Amino acid sequence: MTNYIVRLLICGLAVMVIPNYLKDIYVDGLQTSIIVALAMSILNGFVKPVLNIIAIPITIMTLGLFSLVITVVMVYICDYLIAGFEVTGFLPPLIFSFILSIVNSLVGVFQKK
Template sequence: MINFIIKYLVLAIVIMFSTRYINGIFIDGFQTSFLVVLAMGFANTFVKPILKLISFPITILSLGLFLLVINVIVVYIVDYFIDGFSVRGFIPPLIFSLVLSITSTILGWFFDKD
């Protein structure tokens, strides 16, 4: 449980710093950043599989590139539900989701050792 908390706190810090360098993504503060991390985790667990299932034919036709669009849609869904988090454009949420995914993978190497 402590690894879960540390992992999400580190992800919130990474989001705070990454939004300073990604134009088009704005976060009010650390509390909002932590809420964004929790909402992204929830959306990736429950919403993203449904979107993948619905868009399966398009994903096959695009050779998997439509999954990038699904990542952007998930970021926009989180933007809709979290006050103090705003997203504009297509490229900034794409970069944001890639940074979050890479960071989460690296943290998983350290904290998910069972």
């Protein structure tokens, strides 16, 4: 549980920093960024697997590229659910999601040691 809280806080800080480099993403404050990190964690854990299963035929036909659309949809769902978090376009939420995934992976590597 402690590892999850540390990972959530570090990802929340990443969510706070990412909009400084991506112009189409806006986060209201630190509290909002931690809530966004929590919401992304829940969405990626429960909603994304269901969407991946539903979208298997489309993903196969597009040789896996449709999974990028599903990733962007997760960010837009988070945008819809959380006030103070705004996203526009297609490429900025995709880059946002990739950066958040990299940060989450790095935190996981350092927590295992």
